[in-house]
């Protein structure tokens with residue numbers, strides 16, 4: 076390729092998707108630069124100093140890192156491995172009683188507390204979800220077709236149709252029936268135990284601005300299961316270790332990193348990308364610029380409405396990207412005293428969800444600008460899960476809490492305090508004695524996440540996942556092929572198909588698409 | 597406020613006290629929510645006033661937007677297909693704008709009053725589109741359709757009428773020039789523009805001055821044959837001038853609800869000269885560039901000279917092998933050209949000079965229908981194009 080440019084491609088954002096994309100491009104011998112405003116790589120996995128301990132900025136568990144990508148990029152050679160590959164979950168009721176379950180296996184023995192009927196129904200139901208999620212996972216790996224497009228499009232549709240057909244007639248009908256409805260109705264049909272239903276509903280809504288009764292909350296559940304059939308894992312060394320492994324994989328293939336470099340805009344000349352301009356005025360040139368920040372920020376801030384058409388801008392402005400998930404970190408002192416009492420709980424993923432109505436009410440609060448009085452909480456103790464992390468006598472507990480509105484009514488600091496207090500109380504209920512061990516805490520609201528990651532809205536998926544923002548409609552139809560209307564500008568972040576979470580699939584799909592297109596040039 | 601159809605109301609223009617007094621036929625029509633005169637006395641009389649002396653036309657229902665602010669120019673340059681940076685202060689430009697697919701939304705005129713002050717005039721209402729287009733630009737958009745009254749004074753004696761009304765130096769305005777005047781304390785913008793393809797002017801002013809200006813012009817024009825003109829006569833001059841009309845010769849972009857091919861790109865409407873690919877990005881540029889480079893235009897606009905004297909309104913067009921190739925969108929018997937003329941949209945691939953085009957015209961006399969196969973020749977537009985339209989200083993005639 077031409078040497079008139081500093082690089083063949085510049086990736087904006089050293090989040091995991093940006094690095095995955097960069098690594099695939101470098102594997103195909105492209106000279107790649109990754110620039111990030113932060114001082115360390117990882118995006119939501121970026122290590123943050125928290126009272127002397129390192130915590131990832133936002134993401135706490137691996138629900139579905141694409142395993143083929145781990146192989147392609149030889150991440151194990153770069154120090155990546157799992158501390159735990161299949162973390163069990165426990166859901167808590169208001170009285171502190173709990174049900175243990177896993178989305179990854181049929182171990183009904185652990186379903187203590189649910190009725191016989193529920194326990195009997197569970198394996199068949201779970202397996203069906205996993206089967207259906209296979210369709211979603213197949214869709215996730217494909218670059219979406221263009222609406223009204225060519226023969227490559229037709230092949231994609233055909234392949235998906237065949238997959239569906241292979242389910243068999245009645246299963247296909249069931250897939251199409253529940254695909255777009257809500258998880259509340261599906262679970263009401265199936266199970267009795269309110270807390271168990273709430274556990275599965277929580278899997279469907281975590282990270283989404285949805286409640287169990289919202290449309291397409293089955294789709295989001297299938298999305299979650301698609302990555303690793305319900306397995307929930309934690310890398311050795313914590314989530315940030317994945318970022319470090321990706322960086323090493325990139326560097327071993329010649330990718331250059333430039334940190335502390337905020338990209339102000341994409342340089343465009345004659346309707347083509349020419350590079351990026353940094354905040355300090357530095358211009359770095361490349362014929363291909365790939366942005367891993369959200370589509371709206373990319374289009375409206377980094378590219379600019381003046382390079383785009385009005386109808387397109389209107390659709391981009393209407394992408395729903397307001398986050399609703401907060402992260403709270405707790406620093407805990409020596410746990411030896413209480414570890415015995417709650418031994419089991421300390422190595423599990425703890426969900427607070429008494430029943431589906433509680434989740435629904437928590438969502439209602441946020442719809443009207445208030446933080447949830449009784450939120451949905453996912454709590455883990457990474458330093459307990461990952462034994463490799465054991466020099467320190469201190470421990471970490473990290474929580475994802477819903478729902479916290481992006482646009483809040485009233486004083487934000489009061490909301491922060493209330494949220495912290497509510498979460499502490501819920502943690503105490505799940506792990507009695509917890510509160511007395513807290514020595515420090517950190518609260519990240521969606522607006523903090525927005526600032527910390529440079530995206531619009533601080534949403535888990537950079538853009539809500541819903542049928543109208545899914546597959547060939549994600550994030551808007553004209554962007555579904557990862558490509559902006561301006562030649563040479565691409566998207567590779569969570570806002571693209573198939574969406575967010577630590578999967579790396581958007582980054583990989585984008586790289587495949589870019590390599591196919593750029594070799595044509 | 598949302599009104600049921602039976603509650604809706606048609607407004608009157610600021611000139612209503614005068615136009616209604618002159619309107620003998622009581623023939624009115626709803627133009628963009630305003631009742632306007634179709635014919636005052638006799639359509640031929642009004643038409644000939646426009647061609648031989650001076651015709652006064654109430655233009656007030658024209659949609660008008662004031663566009664101001666530091667990025668007004670950049671905003672318009674992105675909105676419109678022309679290079680607005682080249683439009684000087686006190687100049688007017690004929691413009692068009694497109695949707696993302698490069699399909700025409702509307703055409704109109706842009707007035708540049710100052711570096712950062714413009715007015716856009718057009719047929720349809722476009723505020724939502726303009727506001728959406730303003731995202732990312734430091735610009736204010738105000739609709740002034742109601743508060744700005746407008747008159748067109750068109751015809752060979754129009755300059756003389758304005759001069760005698762006290763607009764000194766008006767003859768020095770070049771076509772598409774714009775100047776501000778004061779008349780009895782009223783600020784009046786006059787542009788040498790119009791829809792008739794002849795010497796003519798348009799006057800723009802606050803609606804509170806409407807009746808004074810009307811009276812002053814009628815008084816000044818008494819010896820110059822000034823005649824109020826209704827929409828029907830204007831339509832005749834419009835076709836002779838070869839101008840296209842929204843929702844007649846093309847469907848305005850905002851009106852299309854059905855998918856598939858009912859809209860036209862500017863390249864398909866003979867407006868190539870309005871499209872500047874070198875000025876930077878504008879709405880629809882990528883689609884238009886692809887159309888231009890891949891030669892994928894589906895239609896072209898042509899002027900036709902139709903055999904015989906029957907207007908070819910709405911006629912389907914065929915080639916010598918009787919294949920349907922297009923449709924007439926505007927047609928008339930032109931009293932000045934003394935022939936039957938038409939504006940038509942035909943398939944792009946048709947070799948118009950050798951296709952042997954004929955129009956399928958249906959005429960009715962005393963309820964008896966007759967079908968005429970009229971041979972058509974493609975001719976240049978405008979059909980009527982007198983030198984006085986361009987000469988500066990404008991003649992007294």
Ligand SMILES: Cc1cc2nc3c(=O)[nH]c(=O)nc-3n(C[C@H](O)[C@H](O)[C@H](O)COP(=O)(O)OP(=O)(O)OC[C@H]3O[C@@H](n4cnc5c(N)ncnc54)[C@H](O)[C@@H]3O)c2cc1C
Pocket residue numbers: 087088089090091092093110111112113116117118119120133134135136137138139336337338339367368398400401402475524527528529530533534535536537567568569570574575576577578
């Ligand atoms: C609170 C919260 C908790 C989450 N928990 C989990 C979880 O437990 N498990 C899970 O799988 N997913 C989780 N997610 C979702 C997951 O973190 C995201 O979907 C994922 O981070 C998206 O990765 P990415 O690489 O596309 O973008 P990001 O991780 O957002 O990275 C984008 C990068 O781009 C950089 N950047 C942005 N703009 C610019 C600019 N102009 N110039 C230079 N650099 C720029 C940012 O600094 C950042 O490093 C969570 C999300 C949130 C908000």
